[in-house]
Amino acid sequence: MSQWPDRRILDLLGIERPILQAPMAGASGTAMAIAVSQAGGLGALPCAMLTHQQVREHIAAFRAASPGRALNLNFFCHQVPACDADALTAWKQTLEPYYRALGADFEAPAPASNRAPFDEQSCQLVEELRPEVVSFHFGLPQADLLRRVKASGARVLSSATTVEEARWLQDRGCDAIIAMGYEAGGHRGMFLSEDITTQIGTLALVPQVADAVDVPVIAAGGIADHRGLLAALALGASAVQIGTAYLFCPEANVSSFHRQALDSAPASDTALTNLFTGRPARGINNRLMRDLGPMSAQAPRFPLAGGALMPLRAITEAQGDSDFSNLWAGQALRLGRYMSAADLTRDIADKALARLSR
CATH class of the missing domain: 3.20.20.70 (Aldolase class I)
Structure with a gap:
């Protein structure tokens, strides 16, 4: 054949x-x-x-x-979700300890995620x-x-x-x-x-x-x-x-910290999470997923969950940190080869x- x-x-x-x-x-x-x-x-x-x-x-x-x-x-x-102010507020309050610890402006309106x-x-x-x-x-x-x-x-x-x-x-x-x-x-x-x-x-x-x-x-x-x-x-x-x-x-257009995670994470260290966008997506575990659990009923509907995370991402990514960044990857990541x-x-x-x- x-x-x-x-x-x-x-x-x-x-x-x-x-x-x-x-x-x-x-x-x-x-x-x-x-x-x-x-x-x-x-x-x-x-x-x-x-x-x-x-x-x-x-x-x-x-x-x-x-x-x-x-x-x-x-x-x-x-379907574009209707704005649910209460859900967005509750989600941001869940993230408030991180805002305080990182010095992010909690009172500023959350950026739109779309x-x-x-x-x-x-x-x-x-x-x-x-x-x-x-x-x-x-x-x-x-x-x-x-x-x-x-x-x-x-x-x-x-x-x-x-x-x-x-x-x-x-x-x-x-x-x-x-x-x-x-x-x-x-x-x-x-x-x-x-x-x-x-x-x-x-x-x-x-x-x-x-x-x-x-x-x-x-x-x-x-x-x-x-x-x-x-x-x-x-x-x-x-x-x-x-x-x-x-x-x-x-x-591939991946950040340095995403690349580092791809290089080092075991195949067992991915999970489905809705924390970053509001829909289940598989990515490499990081601090946010471990702290809150990968799936949360408090995460607003897709794609609104990402807005409140943007200030946290901006601060930590500037420091080369992926604590609040989605690191999408599947379970076959350890089969990846550089070519x-x-x-x-x-x-x-x-x-x-x-x-x-x-």
């Missing part, structure tokens, strides 16, 4: 290797997307924290460096820029916007953390589904439930999703080398999405294909 046994994702997305780079907001950008795409995978640009003009500039740089290569634009689909959900303006941007792939996190946008995205020619992907979510996504027109296991770093893509006890591991999730839907499945969570890719293919996936392993690449994103993409895919060819 010299070819991939399941070419559905390769043919659907127009890529050469069955590897998708996870769109990691704040940690990945154009340089990583270019490197992955030039190696035959699918590069991604996370758009939730970018202005529309920044998206245009990033895409222009990508097109100039990687003509003819596919690009995935990723958007969040959360992530832009996919909306009319985002849809117009997709119609203007015509990316090959558009992916969503936390479900899908409203039906009329989704129809326009598909009419632009983009293939649509979204994350499912349960079989029920996978069926929901297929029923609404997803071209492929990312089966996101419990091991994955960053924000859980969960959207039909807020109960983290519903979340299951990649090994159990992928074959159940593959049995439940007709569209191709992309495995995510705990995959960082060719062994993970081989396992995913054996479980019924057509490709994998990789995030944490790319954080070790020079193209370029292009070399990592080729290494994972080529070693897997060589094993399949035996």
